[in-house]
Amino acid sequence: MFIKDYISDVYNGVTSLLKGMRKTGWYFVHPKEIITEQYPDNRATLKLADRFKGEVVMPHDENNEHTCTGCTACELACPNGTIKVVTKFETTPEGKKKKAIDALVYRLELCTMCNLCVAACPSDAIKMAPTFEHSVFDRTKLTKILNQPGSKIKEGIE
Amino acid sequence: MFSLEGLTAMIQNWLAANFNPTMILVLQCVIVILLAITLFAVLGLVLVLMERKVAAHIQIRLGPNRVGPGGMFQTVADTLKLIMKEGLTPDKADKLLFNLAPFVVMMVGMLLLAPIAFAKNFQIWDLNIGVLYISSISSLSVIGILMAGWASNNKYSLLGAMRSGAQIVSYELSAGFAVLSIIVFTGSLQITDIINSQENGWWLFKGHIPAIISFVIFIIAVTAETNRAPFDLAEAESELTAGFHTEYSGMRFALFFLAEYINIFIVCAIGATLFLGGWMPLHIGHWEGFNHLMDYIPSSVWFMGKTFFLIFLIMWFRWTFPRLRVDQLLNLEWKYLLPISLFNLLLATVIAIYGWHF
Numbered sequence: 001m002f003i004k005d006y007i008s009d010v011y012n013g014v015t016s017l018l019k020g021m022r023k024t025g026w027y028f029v030h031p032k033e034i035i036t037e038q039y040p041d042n043r044a045t046l047k048l049a050d051r052f053k054g055e056v057v058m059p060h061d062e063n064n065e066h067t068c069t070g071c072t073a074c075e076l077a078c079p080n081g082t083i084k085v086v087t088k089f090e091t092t093p094e095g096k097k098k099k100a101i102d103a104l105v106y107r108l109e110l111c112t113m114c115n116l117c118v119a120a121c122p123s124d125a126i127k128m129a130p131t132f133e134h135s136v137f138d139r140t141k142l143t144k145i146l147n148q149p150g151s152k153i154k155e156g157i158e
Numbered sequence: 159m160f161s162l163e164g165l166t167a168m169i170q171n172w173l174a175a176n177f178n179p180t181m182i183l184v185l186q187c188v189i190v191i192l193l194a195i196t197l198f199a200v201l202g203l204v205l206v207l208m209e210r211k212v213a214a215h216i217q218i219r220l221g222p223n224r225v226g227p228g229g230m231f232q233t234v235a236d237t238l239k240l241i242m243k244e245g246l247t248p249d250k251a252d253k254l255l256f257n258l259a260p261f262v263v264m265m266v267g268m269l270l271l272a273p274i275a276f277a278k279n280f281q282i283w284d285l286n287i288g289v290l291y292i293s294s295i296s297s298l299s300v301i302g303i304l305m306a307g308w309a310s311n312n313k314y315s316l317l318g319a320m321r322s323g324a325q326i327v328s329y330e331l332s333a334g335f336a337v338l339s340i341i342v343f344t345g346s347l348q349i350t351d352i353i354n355s356q357e358n359g360w361w362l363f364k365g366h367i368p369a370i371i372s373f374v375i376f377i378i379a380v381t382a383e384t385n386r387a388p389f390d391l392a393e394a395e396s397e398l399t400a401g402f403h404t405e406y407s408g409m410r411f412a413l414f415f416l417a418e419y420i421n422i423f424i425v426c427a428i429g430a431t432l433f434l435g436g437w438m439p440l441h442i443g444h445w446e447g448f449n450h451l452m453d454y455i456p457s458s459v460w461f462m463g464k465t466f467f468l469i470f471l472i473m474w475f476r477w478t479f480p481r482l483r484v485d486q487l488l489n490l491e492w493k494y495l496l497p498i499s500l501f502n503l504l505l506a507t508v509i510a511i512y513g514w515h516f
Binding site for chain 1: 223
């Protein structure tokens with residue numbers, strides 16, 4: 001019926017608008033919800049979201065060991081050639097030859113933080129770090145070697 | 159107790175003692191002009207800052223907080239910047255209309271200031287057709303906007319101005335009907351009479367359902383008339399790049415910006431006068447003690463409090479609701495607000511005739 005539809009239209013419109021106003025009004029009277037970070041002032045206590053993606057890093061444990069096997073899955077996954085895996089062959093104590101990384105070259109200036117390399121890695125060797133103060137005066141400083149000097153692959157990672 | 163009434167009486171007596179009648183009139187005019195300009199400047203600064211702070215808190219941000227304590231002087235800095243900028247006139251624009259338009263818009267705001275009662279016996283001009291005067295002058299503001307849009311010689315400006323014209327002309331009707339239902343209750347167009355009739359309770363409470371409905375319609379209609387979101391089709395930053403004031407820069411842009419906030423203040427002041435009792439303190443029935451306590455708060459504080467509450471309400475709308483399309487805008491007015499307000503006026507008339515209101 002026309003009149004009934006008309007009234008329910010008005011009612012639904014008003015209630016949905018009030019619902020929106022209730023939400024924004026709640027935020028207005030709860031200043032604790034404010035998420036603004038006053039960055040240069042609170043540099044020491046800055047809190048970033050867990051999912052923040054700032055750069056690719058390779059975590060090393062206390063024995064200076066990483067879990068990268070040099071499989072180049074990240075290099076293949078990268079859409080714009082940010083990662084270059086330089087491999088070498090190491091001889092194991094049993095005399096077998098084994099592939100390992102010499103250097104994992106990461107060019108931050110090309111990276112779009114798309115996370116595809118991290119998703120592609122079969123051994124969770126790389127991850128995204130929540131850092132963002134990347135500016136430098138010399139462009140060559142943006143080309144980083146992710147594995148630390150003298151590091152080697154962890155035992156049992158194939 | 160602080161009161162503006164005493165202040166005006168003091169100045170009046172001092173003028174009467176020292177000058178002849180013609181001189182008194184001239185000096186009174188000068189004082190009123192100075193007060194009006196000061197009020198406009200202060201309101202512009204305060205309301206822009208308030209808007210930015212309210213918007214920030216609604217959107218879980220902090221807002222301006224660098225210039226002065228808590229960002230208090232941000233708008234002062236902005237105004238200084240605008241004053242120093244070049245006021246450019248486009249080459250192919252209609253020079254006279256282009257330069258005249260911001261002043262027309264401002265002038266409408268200044269004229270509307272006349273019948274508003276800011277406190278008890280503190281009013282520029284208490285004319286007997288106060289509400290009629292307000293509704294007729296406020297419809298002039300569309301001329302300034304159309305002038306600006308046409309003179310700019312810019313498609314976006316013209317579109318914005320035309321939208322604004324359609325919008326203001328439509329929404330004036332329901333604003334008028336909302337005001338009329340209060341006039342039906344009071345039986346007078348004079349602002350003083352309307353305020354005095356609310357001594358034992360504001361019309362929002364006394365007028366039953368019709369008053370509440372007309373209050374809601376009034377708020378919606380004046381939001382549309384002042385071209386504010388969700389009805390900011392005339393500006394529509396994302397579609398028309400600021401609409402009718404695209405081509406304006408420097409201080410003339412600031413005048414448009416100021417006029418928007420002045421208009422908000424004025425319509426909220428009118429809303430506060432009609433529905434919330436103007437400067438009248440909150441009185442509840444026979445609670446003598448409570449009523450006396452309320453009387454101790456100066457009337458100017460009551461007026462400003464109510465006005466700023468309504469301004470906050472309109473800002474709350476702006477930062478909550480999405481913008482309407484043009485067809486939705488006109489549908490809302492002609493299919494919903496106007497029939498409802500017509501029916502509401504009938505209801506208010508019946509209640510007023512039978513004397514069912516308190």
